[in-house]
Amino acid sequence: MKDAAVLKIKDKTQSIDTIKIEPFKKSVRKTAPHKHNKYLEFVYFTNATGYHAIDNLKITIKPPIFFVVRKEQVHFWDITTEPEGFVIIIKKEFIDDCADFELHQLLLKISAFTHFTPKDNTSIITIFELLSTEYKSKTKSRSIIEGLLKALLGKLLQFNTNDQQLNNSVYHKFTDLLANENKLSNSVEYYAELLNTSPQNLNTSCRNECGKSASEVISDYILSEAKRLLLYTDKTITEIAYTLSFKDNSHFTKYFKRHIGFTPSAYKLQH
Template identity: 55%
Template sequence: MTTQLEIKDKTAPIDSIKISPFRKNIRKTTPHKHNSYFEIIFLTEGSGTHTTDTQKFEIVPPIVFTVRKEQIHFWNIETEPSGYVLIIKKQYIDDCLDKEIKQLLATLSAYPCLYPNAQSLEPLFEILNQEYQENGYSQKPVVDGLLKAILGKLLLSAKAEKASESNKVSDFQHFKELLNQENQLTNKVAHYAKLLHTTPQNLNAICRKEANQSATEIISEHIISEAKRLLLYTDLTVNEISHKLDFKDNSHFTKYFKRHTELTPNAFRKELL
């Protein structure tokens, strides 16, 4: 193991969005992150598994996987795959003037695995791929329109009620995005409430309404998930992980981790490696 996870970038520096057929020679990959982009993988053929963070999914086409920029994922594919990979970089989202596309992407990012209607979705991927291969992103309205249709179809298949809500990104979604920002994770509700220009009490109320959890519970889940990733996929010491996750000392982190998992960090690492 290494102290640094591999970070892959499948795009050229000038690309803000990219689509290509899923490579048929992909079988097993090492755990890795992506370089500031959101990935949508649509598979129409293949078998095996896809692991996102610590959650393993069986590949049963037609199937769609999404991978956020902060997530670790890897493949263990057993038979020849077929489908498409759609990459959306942060630059595209920042530059996009269509607020509905941003809302659709924010909603879709909550679904790591979907089982869509391939009959209606596959033609959209085929057309988008053909358009991109012929013209790149030069035909922006065409690409944006096709992307919007794909996102809408995906959320329809997930029966996601939020797809038809207001274009405004909610405070809850902003809160989740703040948790996903690297090097800013902390176990303090007041810290995030301040960044959201609200009070801890109001942030708790928002979380209760959206997720039936307190803000503390949501933060705890995220911290434990990040701790597990670091324990599984790096050889950082428990003390280094404690510091990275903003705990005052190793002892505090160990007690916190054990309270949520019933294992010490070292025991968790030994059990799963």
């Protein structure tokens, strides 16, 4: 594989939405080693032969098979027969704008894999087809796409044999802890203590599995929960600030605006 410094960087998200869903191109056979800097890519094959090389792994394509390519990973295809399947490309902006906490969790969990074989191929194909149809629709709905994407990821992970081992990592214990917290804390030290590990070890685990620091992971959860509370509850800004462990309304408003670009009130009005 070529040195990463001279690898081609592909960006399939130019001139498209923050998510793209389409059939896998039948013309694709061999590609040069490359990486994606701006998006997460899912590829699902229902028919194809050959292999997929990702980082230091060489994976034989035996459909049905689902591949995950994270940002910065180096990969290439060597496909020997006409491929059939689907591709989903997800930009960071799509994830940032998503207020569905469970969908965030599913994206985090599935991003820890390079590939796996789904157990219920018929259901997976049906959901992919519904996603592709909704994406092509002139009246496409983000909420429908998010709902179908959540169903797809949940179904893909439902019977995965490595899921128990995956959930035993420090990173996934951390994200499970965040998902089940009644009151989030913006403190790496606090969660490291609950996990009986050091802040340094927690940071290392996060960076290895999702490419972010522990504090960035916490921030993602806080902002996702803030969006959900703003859009789907009648809580006041002050109540949301308290729920998310901010000292006061002002501190929460400054934090939200710094990360999102809008005040909580402006964000709620625009959505």
